[in-house]
Amino acid sequence: MASKWIKPVLASALLTIGLAGCNTTDNSSESKEAKPAEEESKVVNVYTARHYEADDQVYKNFTEETGIEVNVVKAEAEELIERLKREGESTNADLFITVDGGVLANAKNNDVLQPIESDAINENVPDNLRDKENYWVGMSTRARVIVYAKDRVNPEDLSTYEDLTSDKWKGKVLARSSTSLYNQSLLASFIELNGEEKAEEWAEGIVNNFARQPDGGDRDQAKAIAAGTGDVGIMNTYYVGLMANSEDPEEKKVAENIGVFYPNQETNGTHVNVSGIGLTKHSKNKENALKLVEYMTDVEAQEYLSANNYEFPVNPEAQMPELLKSWGEFKMQELDFDTLGEHNAKAIEIFNKTGWK
Incomplete structure (x- = not known):
């Protein structure tokens, strides 16, 4: 495994979007206002209900590999869904990430997501771990x-x-x-x-x-x-x-x-409880967002998440740590x-x- 995948101690290199009205648990991160696509094209903005250092390290590695900056807002899933509804077309969020298939279905039913169209993602994630209309895809279980x-x-x-x-x-x-x-x-x-x-x-x-x-x-x-x-x-x-x-x-x-x-x-x-990723309906950085989802569901990131957060990978080609195999x-x-x-x-x-x- 490449050295960039060493287990993180702190994810302080990540930049968290410090927007009013959002409660983030990532107190170690700097606060930065998300920029619209016309001002900064090398960015993807993530609203996530997952609060794990392993996720933060994956975002950091993605930025190092692609040059695309990942800005993160962390809050409870229900709060993020309501925020996406309230912000509507003005939202800067590109991706919504959460735990539980029921919550992902709720986001879909609240019309804050759009279908994910990517052959690479479809190859990474089997049908049973994707929404039947591709409004979200699994990232771990x-x-x-x-x-x-x-x-x-x-x-x-x-x-x-x-x-x-x-x-x-x-x-x-x-x-x-x-x-x-x-x-x-x-x-x-x-x-x-x-x-x-x-x-x-x-x-x-x-x-x-x-x-x-x-x-x-x-x-x-x-x-x-x-x-x-x-x-x-x-x-x-x-x-x-x-x-x-x-x-x-x-x-x-x-x-x-x-x-x-x-x-x-x-x-x-x-x-099985699934964590999944949805593409927001009004994403301003859709291409970058899809690149991040492709990256997070590819073998290397999947193996890292499994080895550091002890979740099962959704990509069938990814290997699990020995504990999970046992x-x-x-x-x-x-x-x-x-x-x-x-x-x-x-x-x-x-x-x-x-x-x-």
């Missing part, structure tokens, strides 16, 4: 899996998401709050695949088997397993990777003591990611009805 205590659970006793509702897991299941978009999309996928009634039965069964009331994020579920609060949890794979390679000794120890299990391999497959291969749920957005309100309704707080 995470699997929402069952994690378990290695010292207390035999993985042969694990099978499906549905099995977590059985009596053998009474008082042993851990999960984060129903306000988590990850959990909302997981339940939305069950609504799509199994129907509302079965989805509600599953949510109610999980609530009945909780080891404690939902608390904290995905990492906290792993820590609760390590502490003996519960034996199994629902968690995104990339958090396990981040903990296993954390500078915090406690997180490393937790990761060493939990196993990763891909559920539903004999049925509908394991639920978890084995898995079958992914097959569904239209648009349906996650369509069923989001019903998923929240079911969570509230079943007492999943």
Whole structure:
């Protein structure tokens, strides 16, 4: 791997667009006003809900390779979508990047994106990880899996998401709050695949088997397993990777003591959360924007993101780090990611009805 792909410590070379009304979490970056295309053609402006140093390093490497400057605004996805709607034709944003297929569908349905037309991108990203009308393309995925205590659970006793509702897991299941978009999309996928009634039965069964009331994020579920609060949890794979390679000794120890299990391999497959990129409807730097998407979905950048953020690459030619390989291969749920957005309100309704707080 070329030296430019060394793991970043700080992405301070990136320039963040300091526009009024935007909340950015990239406090280490300088602030710079985005320039319209007629003033500066070697630029691409990105609105992103992803807040990772690995992404920042990819932008930096793209600039070094192409001379095209990447300006970044970071905020929550919903805020960025509303901002794109408010700005309309006057927006300087060229790309919208976020986590979750339902959110990407929401951006599409709010008419802030346009189709992405690029043979190179189509070659990099398979059909099942692109919007059916190409309003967005995937850049990485995470699997929402069952994690378990290695010292207390035999993985042969694990099978499906549905099995977590059985009596053998009474008082042993851990999960984060129903306000988590990850959990909302997981339940939305069950609504799509199994129907509302079965989805509600599953949510109610999980609530009945909780080891404690939902608390904290995905990492906290792993820590609760390590502490003996519960034996199994629902968690995104990339958090396990981040903990296993954390500078915090406690997180490393937790990761060493939990196993990763891909559920539903004999049925509908394991639920996957996709991060994706959309081309904004009123992009002023469309050519540069497409170059960045092509770059981010090509093998080298895909391998870097996977090695540093422990996500699965969307490009099938990209290699994964050994940790991800050690978890084995898995079958992914097959569904239209648009349906996650369509069923989001019903998923929240079911969570509230079943007492999943």
